[in-house]
Amino acid sequence: MNNSLLYNESSLPFNNTNNNTTETTLYQGKIFDTWQQAFDIIKVKYDRVERNPDGTFRKRTIKCEHQGTYIAKSNEKQTTTKRIGCTWYINLSEPQSKNPFKHVYVTTFHDTHSHILNPSVIQFGNNKNIPSEIMKEIKFLTVQYKMGATTQRQYLEAKFPGQIIYNEDLYYAIQNFRPQNKNNSNxxxxxxxxxxxxxxxxxxxxxxxxxxxxxxxxxxxxxxxxxxxxxxxxxxxxxxxxxxxxxxxxxxxxxxxxxxxxxxxxxxxxxxxxxxxxxxxxxxxxxxxxxxxxxxxxxxxxxxxxxxxxxxxxxxxxxxxxxxTFYISQNLIKKLQKLLGKKFHEFSSQQFTAGLYTxxxxxxxxxxxxxxxxxxxxxxxxxxxxxxxxxxxxxxxxxxILWKAAIPCISTHVSTSTFMFSSIDKKLEEYLPPAILELQRNEIRQCVFYDAMQVNQEIINEFDEYNLSDQYLKNMSDARQTTASCMIFDVNKEQITSMWAVSVGNKLIEKHFIILLSNNSHHCSCLSLINREIVCRHYFQIMFRSPIAKFHIRLIPSCWYYKNKDPSKEPFLVATKFEEISIPSIPESNIPFLTAVNHSTLHDSITQHKRLTDIQLYGKIAGLIQKVTMKAIKKKDVRIINILEDYLKDDENIDNNFEDLESNLDNNFGDLESNLDNNFEDLESNKENQSHVLKNPNKQKKSKGRPKGTKRIKAFYEKSSAISSGNSKQYKCSHCGNMESNLDNNFEDLESNKENQSHVLKNPNKQKKSKGRPKGTKRIKAFYEKSSAISSGNSKQYKCSHCGNMGHNKRNCDQINSI
The missing domain is CATH 3.30.420.10 (Ribonuclease H-like superfamily/Ribonuclease H)
Structure with missing residues (x-):
């Protein structure tokens, strides 16, 4: 803490935190009304203290902040200290006797400083201290909101515009309020x-x-x-x-x-x-x-x-x-992005992530x-x-949310659900909370963009006869027929009353199929009742076209209802235009949820997983057997027959041995179980005699260095230049030109094995261009040196060094021959 210093009695005043200057002198025998009055004037470091039985001060010694000497804890770090051995001090006392007003007296005053007193330093220090009001704000922001120094500075500067806050003071205050020490309790x-x-x-x-x-x-x-x-x-x-x-x-x-x-x-x-x-x-x-x-x-x-x-x-x-799907998509990016190239975005956006969750x-x-x-x-x-x-x-x-839902309110606009399905909309508003209600109303609003057409019985029979088990995925070109056949397989065929095909309003291709059942439930290929547990837009389009399609609140699971709602006596509802011709009916059986899926055809998830695993195993084995069979027939090799017969014999022996082993285990398990029970009872009896104290969990510490039993990962310059015989990849060093080594391999053990190295990697030499043409190359002729006349047999031109004419050399020169 930065405290002000006391001046000598003759010259300097005391300064308080409010920057109000008052002439205050200290001398032996001076009287203060309270301890707080003395502390407000004397703003230095406190030393010795004596207290009364009730905790109040009896004696107090105050010394200068530069008093004493500092003992260094370490000789490694060079530091400075304010303790320079100042001898200034003052003793305050509140006598117990003959002091009815409990005044505080200055009993001893040693007014000698061993340093120069600078009023400007003291004034700056007083102004630099963070006031208690701001300290409370810092504590609140640090403890309650975990706010950092930057955000706190912006907040404090806006709330206290006249206060200067230094970074080191703010950091120290925040660190002081943060929990530092661990609680060693249990x-x-x-x-x-x-x-x-x-x-x-x-x-x-x-x-x-x-x-x-x-x-x-x-x-x-x-x-x-x-x-x-x-x-x-x-x-x-x-x-x-x-x-x-x-x-x-x-x-x-x-x-x-x-x-x-x-x-x-x-x-x-x-x-x-x-x-x-x-x-x-x-x-x-x-x-x-x-x-x-x-x-x-x-x-x-x-x-x-x-x-x-x-x-x-x-x-x-x-x-x-x-x-x-997030982690699956990351794996897809890693595995398929390079293979699919530009088509990867189309695959990931349309085929994979649609309808899945994270x-x-x-x-x-x-x-x-x-x-x-x-x-x-x-x-x-x-x-x-x-x-x-x-x-x-x-x-x-x-x-x-419950309070908002309880406020009476009406819509300011006529919505699709209110206009086309008024009774259904009222029932939904009665049972469903706002979030689910908005999802269901959105489905009703979207139904006007679809068109529905009833499928005749002949096409339904055709879909029913379509056998999926005889088809391979690459041969299933008609996705429409596959979808419809799967839907018929999932429901009870005897309860099917009609089948509808739903398409988007601006297209003729069927997008979804819906099967209507005799219990007034339905099954849509969009699976909205299963995935989102709300009635889909496609079914509302059929309800708008036919009075056979009916709505009941139990189509939606009861978990989405308001609490204490019983829908067992609610009637089936139709579209608004069919209400006059439709007869209200109530479900015969009291079931919590109207479902269209035939549960007798479904298996538990474990069976489905095992079935999928068996199919994958069968496909793998069948593919290998087909390849082996074709090769054996081509080579006239009969060893494959012996291998298969031996496998069947070994499998029969394993089954027989397993039955014997299982019977032995059953006999031994009873004895083992009785022994374990006896030992467990002894263990429990021994534990009762021990004092159990639950201990804190042990923190999982990571050991330094690599785990035991593992090899150290070498750095790039430590890799060996020798290439194993199993690796056919060859390297050529750009430095020395030798094969079976590259520039990275030449870094190994440069410091320790320089004497054994054939070469040491050096900085590259600057490429200097030599004057003239390189050796071994011909001079490039200028354009004027090329002869316009080219001989028929030889296009090479000569220039005589004697006469300077073109077409001959010195040996064939006429001037020399004539001499």
Whole structure:
């Protein structure tokens, strides 16, 4: 802290922080009314202090800030110090006796400085100090908003325009308010105790913990009552992701996210894992099964982590694991962009990403959590507080949406849904929240851009007879016929009442097919009821054309309704123009959701995955057998027959041995299980006698250097110039011209093996152009030296060096021969 200095008694006044100058002199025996009055005048470093039993000051020694000497902690760094041994000091005292007004007296005053007093330095220091009001603002912005120095400076300069704030003072203040020291208390035990108390107060809290033999925390899972309710209602599609660097122990934070009826992101479960292995993810998934009574989600979307995928397959047996398209698209860019070239953009934009989803909802929560974290050095309790703050924010947003929906209001314009489907629009507004209601109304608005035509029975029979199993993908040229056949296969054929083809209004080609069933449900090839769980625009176009197509609120799943809504007694509805001729009807069976898919033809996801794997394996084996068979026939080779017969014999022997092994395992498993039970009981009894204290998880430290058992990666100049025999690629050195080496290979061991090197890489020589023509080349003749007359047999021209004429040389010169 920068404090002002005291001047001597005769000449210099004291300066306060308000820049008001008052003549104040100090002398032995001076009296102050209060301690605060003395401290306001004497602004120097405090030293010795004595207090009364009630905590108030009794004696106080004040010294100059230049007092004493500085003892250096290290001799390596050259530093400076303000402690130059000044001997100025003053003693203040509040006597207990004969002091009814509790005055403060100057008992000792040594008014001698060992340095020069500069009033301008003191004045500048007083003005330079950050006032307490601004310090409160800095503390608030640093602790509550995690605001950096640049943003804080802009805020403070706008709020306090007359105050000069220096960078080093602002940096020091921000660093002072940031949490620096780690809390050495048992962080894991505190968090688990807090969650355990919550579960005891409310049994709807679900908490699970796992620790190792040293009582060190390895896994922690918890779900609040509101999260449990959200899981029961919206767990059809769950997005899972793992984020790191959220705590000082490097534990991975696994988050589970769903979308509620307002299409908002809701956090439904969280877990802290010591690592990201398959076993850790399996443990967290099993805790979800225990908390939700094995209520598996229909689809889980992940970030393509093989460990998470394997854990889902082993824990959520009825769940379909779906990978985030962002990571798949990145792999496509890596694998296909070079092969497809200019067609890659068309492939990625029209064929791959259409209709697929990403894990962006959980990624946004990861970013939200990390925005409240200074760094990765926070404790587990602080991380849990941030997660609680996130849930509180979600609940507040949900209450805001309910408040907006409760305000009575009407539309200022006549919409398509109100004009063409008035009764349906009223029913949708009664049951659906604003977000889902807007999605459904948008589908109704889009229906006017489509056209529908009923398909006759002959074409339906043709679609039914179309056998997909006998077709290969490259032979399926008619996508229209393939789509219709798949739709008929998915539903009960006896319930089909009619089939419609839907096309865009400005085209004649069918875009989608819709099958109407006898239970007043439907099945559209766009699969909107399955993918988005809302009624599609194509069905509303058919409703506008035929009274047979009817709407019921149970076509939309009940998870999108307002709470406490019972649609069991709601009638079927038709378009507005068919209301007078249509007879109202109520569904006969009380089912929560009208579905058109024949569940008897569907299999669970694991069976589908295994079937797909078998098909891929069959295709691979069939392709290899076909190649081998053609080669064997061409070469008249009968060894392939013996190989196949030996494989069948070996397979029969393996099956027989497996049956014997299975029977032996069944006999031994009973004995092993009983021994394990006895040992486990002994272990539990021994644990009861030990004092268990839950310990903080061990931080995963990365060792310096390369891992043991791995080779060091050589730098580019350390690569050997020798090429292995298996590599046929040859190099030519641009420096020496030799083969089997290049310029990079000649860098190896330049410093240590210079004597053994055949050459040492040097800087390139500057290319100098020599005068005249290069040796071994002919002189280029000028244009006037070329003869206009070219001989018929030889185009070469000569010039005589004796007479200078063209056409002959000195040997054939007439002048020389005539002499």
């Amino acid at each position: 962080d894991a035990a505190k968090l688990y105790t807090r969650l355990l108390l919550s579960s005891q107060e409310n049994p709807m809290w679900k908490v699970a913990i796992k620790f190792d033999d040293n009582n060190t925390l390895t896994h922690l899972f918890w779900m609040s009552p509101s999260q449990l309710e959200l899981w029961y209602q919206f767990s059809d599609i769950v997005v899972q992701d793992v984020t790191c660097k959220t705590n000082r122990y490097d534990m991975a934070l696994s988050l589970f996210v769903v979308l509620d009826e307002n299409r908002n992101i809701r956090l439904v479960a969280q877990a802290l894992l010591i690592d990201e292995t398959k076993e850790s993810h399996e443990w967290s998934f099993k805790q979800i099964n225990l908390a939700t009574n094995n209520m598996h989600p229909r689809v889980i979307m992940t970030d393509s982590d093989p460990a998470v995928h394997a854990a889902i397959r082993s824990t959520f047996v009825t769940t379909y694991p779906m990978h985030c 894990s962006s909802p959980v990624e946004s929560i990861n970013a939200w959590i990390k925005s409240y974290i200074f760094n990765s050095n926070i404790s587990l309790c602080e991380l849990a507080n941030i997660i609680d703050k996130r849930q509180f924010s979600e609940d507040k947003n949900y209450q805001l």
